[in-house]
Amino acid sequence: xxxxxxxxxxxxxxxxxxxxxxxxxxxxxxxxxxxxxxxxxxxxxxxxxxxxxxxxxxxxxxxxxxxxxxxxxxxxxxxxxxxxxxxxxxxxxxxxxxxxxxxxxxxxxxxxxxxxxxxx
Amino acid sequence: xxxxxxxxxxxxxxxxxxxxxxxxxxxxxxxxxxxxxxxxxxxxxxxxxxxxxxxxxxxxxxxxxxxxxxxxxxxxxxxxxxxxxxxxxxxxxxxxxxxxxxxxxxxxxxxxxxxxxxxxxxxxxxxxxxxxxxxxxxxxxxxxxxxxxxxxxxxxxxx
Numbered sequence: 001x002x003x004x005x006x007x008x009x010x011x012x013x014x015x016x017x018x019x020x021x022x023x024x025x026x027x028x029x030x031x032x033x034x035x036x037x038x039x040x041x042x043x044x045x046x047x048x049x050x051x052x053x054x055x056x057x058x059x060x061x062x063x064x065x066x067x068x069x070x071x072x073x074x075x076x077x078x079x080x081x082x083x084x085x086x087x088x089x090x091x092x093x094x095x096x097x098x099x100x101x102x103x104x105x106x107x108x109x110x111x112x113x114x115x116x117x118x119x120x
Numbered sequence: 121x122x123x124x125x126x127x128x129x130x131x132x133x134x135x136x137x138x139x140x141x142x143x144x145x146x147x148x149x150x151x152x153x154x155x156x157x158x159x160x161x162x163x164x165x166x167x168x169x170x171x172x173x174x175x176x177x178x179x180x181x182x183x184x185x186x187x188x189x190x191x192x193x194x195x196x197x198x199x200x201x202x203x204x205x206x207x208x209x210x211x212x213x214x215x216x217x218x219x220x221x222x223x224x225x226x227x228x229x230x231x232x233x234x235x236x237x238x239x240x241x242x243x244x245x246x247x248x249x250x251x252x253x254x255x256x257x258x259x260x261x262x263x264x265x266x267x268x269x270x271x272x273x274x275x276x277x278x279x
Contacts, residue, residue: 008234009216011194011209015143018196056216056232083220088228103224104217105142 001119002029004046006039006062007054007081012104016052016081022108025119036060043069043076050118055082055089063089066096077118081106126174127225132256132267135221139214144193144260152265154258162264163187165242166211168219172230175272176250178219180211181242186263187211208237218267242266249273 003020007013013032020028031046033039037059043051053062060068066078079100080093090101100114136152145151165181182190184207185199191210192199212235223232238245247270255268 009209009213011191011206012213014195056220056234058234083217084232085220085224086228086230104220105139107142 001049002031002046004031004033004039004042004048004051004053006033006036006042006051006057006065008035008057009054010034012054012081019106019108019111020115023111023115025111025115028119036062036065040065040068043078044072044074048076051076051078052081053078055080055084063092063096066093066098070097079114126227127222127254127269129254129256131225132218132222132254132269135218136256136267138221139217144190150261152256152258152260154256157257158255158266158268160257160264160266162242162266164207164211164237164239165245166215166235166237167245168215168235169233170219170223170226170230171233173227174230176253177247177270178215178222179242179245179268179270180215180218180266181268182211182260182265183263184239186260186265189261189263190214204239208239211235212237222269 005013005016017030031042031048033042036057039053055062062080077099079098081102083104085103093101102110102114140151162181163184164187165179167177167179169177187207188199188202191202191206194210195206215235219232223230250270250272252268253271255266257266
């Protein structure tokens, strides 16, 4: 599968990548985006099977990216890995069509639980 | 409303424990040891601002060596391989993670800024009309680390 990892922190993109590996999800094609606009553009151009996105990013927030993709008819499986977790955010994410919501700091066990049904 | 009634020093300690368990000390062998020394010197810091139903700042500060070690732990590399960009990125992420968790404990309707990183002592930054209301000061492998919360006085009184 092709996975797009969107986070303005290069370190966090690396940690997401490493945690995916630690959770046993090796061998996937990984693409990165460093801000919301790039995430949107790559989600359209690269046609990933899964988008793992930060919430708070320059240019466009993660939720704006998701809404824009859905408005354009892009139905890619999309979810959030973010340090912020409020009920209003979770609710906004669900309404926009988010498939998961992982809060930083996260563990490989949490990744396993969330991504096993998606990545197999 | 004072944020102290919502986010206590114990809450900050719990968030820090989670960060250490996930990224900085997954083996559980070198925790952040609280000292309560709010005068300890720091060399670098990062800040996220929170606005909305509560106004203020969350500041993560440490010695340069602690920041370098944190970056090494985050990136799974040796401390002497870590560059300034790695240190800045990790400092920003640490403030972002703790700030995000703080935000989750505040009344609904808050917004978190992107982090600002300053490779200079904590005292180099000044937060106008804000006062420090709580914090956690400690040592990690003998190096200074602190997490402090600053509340905007004006908005705090109105909240």
